[in-house]
Amino acid sequence: MSQHTLYLLFIAILLLLSPATPIEFVYNTDFNSTNLLTYGSATIQSSILALTNDTTMTIGRALYPLKIPTKQPDSSTPIPFSTSFIFSIAPYKNLLRGHGFAFVVVPSTGISGVTTGQFLGLFNLTNNGNSSNHVFAVEFDLFKNEEYNDTDANHVGVDENSLTSSASHTAGFWTGENDSQFKELTLNNGVNYQVWIDCEDSRINVTMAKAGDIRPARPLISTFLNLSGIFLDEMYVGFSGATGQLVQSHKILAWSFSNSNFSIGDALVTMNLPSFVLPKESVFRSKGFIVGVSLGCLFCIGSIGSVYLLILRRREMKRKQKEDIEDWELEYWPHRIDSQEIYAATKGFSEENVIGIGGNGKVYKGVMTGEIEVAVKRIPLQEEGSVRTFLPEISILGRLKHRNLVGIRGWCKRDKGSLALVYDYMENGSLDKRIFGSDESSTLSWNERIKVLKDVASGLLYLHQGWQAVVLHRDIKASNVLLDKDMNARLGDFGLARLLDLDQSTTSTRVIGTVGYMAPEMVRTGRASAKTDVFGFGVLVLEVVCGRRPIEDGKPSLIDWLWRLMERGELVSALDDRIKGKGGYSEQEVERVLGLGLLCSHWDTNLRPKMRQVVKILEGPSEGIDLESEGMEVNLLDRMRTSSIMVSRHPTFDEFGRLISSSGSLTISDLMEGR
Numbered sequence: 001m002s003q004h005t006l007y008l009l010f011i012a013i014l015l016l017l018s019p020a021t022p023i024e025f026v027y028n029t030d031f032n033s034t035n036l037l038t039y040g041s042a043t044i045q046s047s048i049l050a051l052t053n054d055t056t057m058t059i060g061r062a063l064y065p066l067k068i069p070t071k072q073p074d075s076s077t078p079i080p081f082s083t084s085f086i087f088s089i090a091p092y093k094n095l096l097r098g099h100g101f102a103f104v105v106v107p108s109t110g111i112s113g114v115t116t117g118q119f120l121g122l123f124n125l126t127n128n129g130n131s132s133n134h135v136f137a138v139e140f141d142l143f144k145n146e147e148y149n150d151t152d153a154n155h156v157g158v159d160e161n162s163l164t165s166s167a168s169h170t171a172g173f174w175t176g177e178n179d180s181q182f183k184e185l186t187l188n189n190g191v192n193y194q195v196w197i198d199c200e201d202s203r204i205n206v207t208m209a210k211a212g213d214i215r216p217a218r219p220l221i222s223t224f225l226n227l228s229g230i231f232l233d234e235m236y237v238g239f240s241g242a243t244g245q246l247v248q249s250h251k252i253l254a255w256s257f258s259n260s261n262f263s264i265g266d267a268l269v270t271m272n273l274p275s276f277v278l279p280k281e282s283v284f285r286s287k288g289f290i291v292g293v294s295l296g297c298l299f300c301i302g303s304i305g306s307v308y309l310l311i312l313r314r315r316e317m318k319r320k321q322k323e324d325i326e327d328w329e330l331e332y333w334p335h336r337i338d339s340q341e342i343y344a345a346t347k348g349f350s351e352e353n354v355i356g357i358g359g360n361g362k363v364y365k366g367v368m369t370g371e372i373e374v375a376v377k378r379i380p381l382q383e384e385g386s387v388r389t390f391l392p393e394i395s396i397l398g399r400l401k402h403r404n405l406v407g408i409r410g411w412c413k414r415d416k417g418s419l420a421l422v423y424d425y426m427e428n429g430s431l432d433k434r435i436f437g438s439d440e441s442s443t444l445s446w447n448e449r450i451k452v453l454k455d456v457a458s459g460l461l462y463l464h465q466g467w468q469a470v471v472l473h474r475d476i477k478a479s480n481v482l483l484d485k486d487m488n489a490r491l492g493d494f495g496l497a498r499l500l501d502l503d504q505s506t507t508s509t510r511v512i513g514t515v516g517y518m519a520p521e522m523v524r525t526g527r528a529s530a531k532t533d534v535f536g537f538g539v540l541v542l543e544v545v546c547g548r549r550p551i552e553d554g555k556p557s558l559i560d561w562l563w564r565l566m567e568r569g570e571l572v573s574a575l576d577d578r579i580k581g582k583g584g585y586s587e588q589e590v591e592r593v594l595g596l597g598l599l600c601s602h603w604d605t606n607l608r609p610k611m612r613q614v615v616k617i618l619e620g621p622s623e624g625i626d627l628e629s630e631g632m633e634v635n636l637l638d639r640m641r642t643s644s645i646m647v648s649r650h651p652t653f654d655e656f657g658r659l660i661s662s663s664g665s666l667t668i669s670d671l672m673e674g675r
Contacts, residue, residue, distance in 0.1 A: 023068045024258040028269040031252075036238075037063045039111045040121070040466055048274070049252040051101055051241030054092045055401055059111050059121035060250070061104075063238030068259065070105065070231040078227040080200035083237070084265030085255040086211045089142070090190035090276035091248050097188050098246025100141040102159070103197060105235050107134045110465060117244025118145050119163065129162040136160055136230050138197055138206055140171070142188050143246065154187055158204055158223055160230055167223035173209050179218035185210070188248055190277035196265050202226055211253075212270040251276065335398055335410040341368060342412050342420050346376055356430070361418075365425065373425035374409060378418050400467065404459030406482055406492035426490065428483035435478055435547055435576075443578045446585040448487065449544050450593065454618045455489035456481055460537060461611040463491075464530050472528050476536035477517050478543060516550030516557070520603055531605045537614065538600025545594055547576030559601055562594060571595075592617075 027035060031049045038044065042051050042060035051060035070079055083103065091097045102120050115124040122137055123129075137159040144153040148163045157165030172184040185193060185208065192211035197204070205219040237257060241250035253273055258264040345366030346353050356363035361379040368374055398408055407424040428434075431452060434444050444452065456476075463471040473480075473491065480493040519535035522528060539550050542558050550558045565571050571594055572587045579585075596617050602608055609617070 022258075022260045023066075024261060024264065025064070026256040026264065026267045028254045028267075029273070031062075031255075035065065037065050037109055039063075039109070041243075042241075046274075049239070049255075051239060051250040051252070052243050052247070053249060054095060054247050056243055056245055056247055057116045057399065059114060059116050059240070059242045061111050061121055061238065061240045062252070063106070063109060063236045064257070067234040067236055068257075069233065070235045071228075071233050076228040078199070078202075078231050079259050080198075080262075081257065081259040082196070082198045082262040082264055083255070083257040084194060084196045084268055085239075086192055086194045086253040086268060086270065086273065087140070088190055088192045088251045088253060088276045089140070089188040089248055090251070091188055091278065093278060095248075096246045097248045098143050099242055099244055100139060100143065100187075101239055101241030101250040102137040102139040103195070103237075104240050105136040105231070105237050106240075107232055107235055109236060111240075112465070114240075116242045117246075118143055118148075119242065121240040121242040122159070123163060129164065131161055131229070133161040134230055134232055134235070136227060137240070138195075138204075139163075139165065140187055140195075142248070154184070156206060156208065156220060158206065158221060158225065160225060160227075166225055167204075167221050169221050171208065171220075173207070173216040173220060174218040175216065179216070190275070192253060192270075192273050192275070194265070194268065194270060198262060199227070200262075211273060215265070249276065337410040337412045337422055339412040339420070342366065342376060342422065345374065349376075349378060366422075373427075375423045375425045377421045377423065379421070380418055400463070400471070402459055402462040402466070403488065404455045404490050405462065406490045423492065424484075426482035426492075427485040428487060430479050431481035431483060431489065431544070432477075432479035434483065435544060436549065440578065445582045446579050449579070450618070451487075452481065452483075452489040453541055453544060453593075454615070456491055456540065457537065457611060457615045457618055459489075459491040460533060461615050464533070464611050470530065472530065473533055473536070474528050475514055475517070476533060476540055477514055478540060481540070519601075519605070521605060529605075530611070531608050534600050534608045534611060534614070537611075538597045538602075538608070541593060541597030541600065545576065545590065545597065546574045547578060559598070562598060566598070 025035070029047050031044050031047055033044065036044065036049065038049075039059075039061045041053060041055060041058040042049065042062045043053075044050070049062050051062065052058055068081075070081075071077065072079055085103065087101070089101070099117055100120055102122060104122065111121060113124060113127065114121050119125075119128070120137075120139060120141070122135060122139075123133065127133060139157045139159055141150060141155055141157060142153055144150045144155075145163070148165070150165075151157070151168045152170055154171050155168050156171050157168035159165050170182075170184055171187050172182055175181050175183055185191075187193075193208055194211045194213075194215075196207040196215060199205075202224050204221070204223050204225050206221040207216055207219045209216055239250075239252055254268045254270075256264045256267050343349070345368045346364040349362075349364055353364040353366065354362050355365045355375065361377060364376045364378065366374045366376045398410075401407070406426065409422045409424065411422060412420050434442055435449075437443075460473065460476070463473060475493060476491070480491065482490050482492050484490060517536045517539050519532040522532045522535075539558070542562060543550060546558065546562070548558055555561070556564075562571065562574055565574055572590050574594060575585075575590050596614065600608055600614065
């Protein structure tokens with residue numbers, strides 16, 4: 001064999017053994033929306049990643065925005081990698097602590113199909129242990145689950161497709177002579193810890209220490225794991241955390257990753273990091289304080305005894321005055337408010353306090369104890385048991401938390417004839433009045449209307465993808481969008497919402513909604529889905545931009561009218577005359593937003609975007625959109641572009657693109673890419 005042949009063979013072996021694409025990044029307290037994808041409760045606060053907060057039953061996940069190669073080209077051999085990060089798990093004062101977080105290697109984005117609490121946002125009750133999960137994780141768990149054979153309530157574990165760890169150990173590090181002494185580290189005391197995870201030749205090494213300390217020579221966990229059946233060719237890396245009834249904050253301060261450099265952890269800055277340790281209340285732990293409190297308690301016992309009977313009598317009277325608790329309350333969300341308090345807050349449900357009338361009943365303004373302003377929706381009940389009809393609104397809204405959803409404070413059943421739901425009061429009323437009202441001074445400008453649409457889209461995205469189950473609104477319209485004191489838009493009136501299993505549509509065939517906002521397939525079949533919500537949002541976009549209701553007497557429908565204008569290249573003329581003089585917009589921007597509304601309200605459900613894509617489009621050109629990473633399949637785009645034009649129905653996506661192009665410089669690519 002010649003030297004030339006040997007050289008070529010050597011090069012070929014090097015290429016075969018080397019990663020397809022070297023990936024390396026280092027983030028030192030400089031996380032932002034461009035270098036992380038965040039889902040659920042995960043947020044970026046002062047350039048630090050916060051996976052969870054003090055809200056119960058939440059999931060937070062953050063991922064590096066690009067897939068990384070995890071297998072050698074044309075091979076099942078996993079590519080070695082090394083990652084290091086600094087984290088802090090901090091408790092909240094007077095709240096029980098839990099549950100934990102994990103470094104994850106996962107096949108896809110989002111948090112679909114996962115559960116809160118002990119599942120750490122990784123799996124759910126049915127898929128835990130399923131080999132099709134393709135999930136590798138290193139967990140930092142603060143709860144001992146006997147069913148998963150957890151070591152203790154302060155452990156680190158290596159997981160493969162299951163919460164039953166392949167290897168685990170109490171959190172800490174090895175030190176001393178021959179690394180034979182073990183020192184435990186408390187995970188959830190707010191201290192900043194650094195973790196090193198090295199994966200090479202099926203060996204997984206996990207090491208941890210206090211941030212700033214030298215990396216221990218002996219790993220906390222060293223185990224062999226065959227990752228060839230877990231890893232796909234390319235996967236996402238990041239972090240997942242969750243709360244249940246136990247809550248705590250899970251923060252990532254810095255993160256490095258490389259599939260070519262195993263010293264990447266040295267690049268992390270470990271000094272002058274923010275501290276999340278709760279301040280010690282040493283005065284309350286002192287012996288003097290304890291003695292003083294003890295003497296005070298003895299003195300107070302006599303006084304307490306003298307009023308004990310009086311307290312018992314008052315409690316008995318209050319108990320008799322309370323309404324009977326419904327059976328379902330204990331299962332769902334039992335936040336009942338005393339009916340007398342609601343009656344007083346609304347001045348006896350006075351007509352002068354009426355601020356709106358909906359399909360389900362009147363809405364009253366109320367002022368509760370502490371000068372708290374609320375909105376009270378009073379719903380007539382046809383029969384005693386019909387309170388269960390409104391169980392979805394009570395149970396769903398009580399647990400959903402998002403800045404663009406109207407919060408519900410509680411409920412009461414005043415008598416057999418009515419149910420009252422108590423909401424946060426929205427000072428600036430409904431969007432309906434701002435768009436269609438006669439007061440020119442209150443008309444929203446272009447920028448204000450776009451902000452409203454962004455807010456509503458954000459709230460609807462949370463309903464569809466941000467919770468542990470899909471929630472459909474099913475009645476999206478301007479009158480159900482409310483404006484708070486800062487003019488932030490909030491989506492309200494979940495009286496028609498239904499809780500769905502993920503990726504399922506409702507089985508009810510009863511048509512529910514408002515004429516003009518209902519998708520064609522909803523009218524035909526009565527079956528709601530996320531796509532029918534997208535249709536309603538599309539109609540909302542059109543009416544907000546045009547200042548015209550979807551159906552008006554003697555006029556063509558808003559959607560048909562806009563398609564005809566597009567055919568003539570006059571789409572911009574549909575802009576609401578009341579804001580044309582205020583400026584702040586471009587014709588191209590008007591076309592893009594109206595095009596988005598028409599796309600969302602397209603008759604073909606396959607052509608409607610998902611709410612995540614809608615949010616990205618509304619964010620505008622500065623953000624940019626990666627269609628493939630956002631779930632827009634290439635073959636779907638091909639079908640859109642090659643569809644034939646049928647005059648008997650609305651234009652196809654292909655014609656839609658050409659019509660936009662004929663009406664100006666905007667193309668269909670511009671619409672989808674946010675240019």
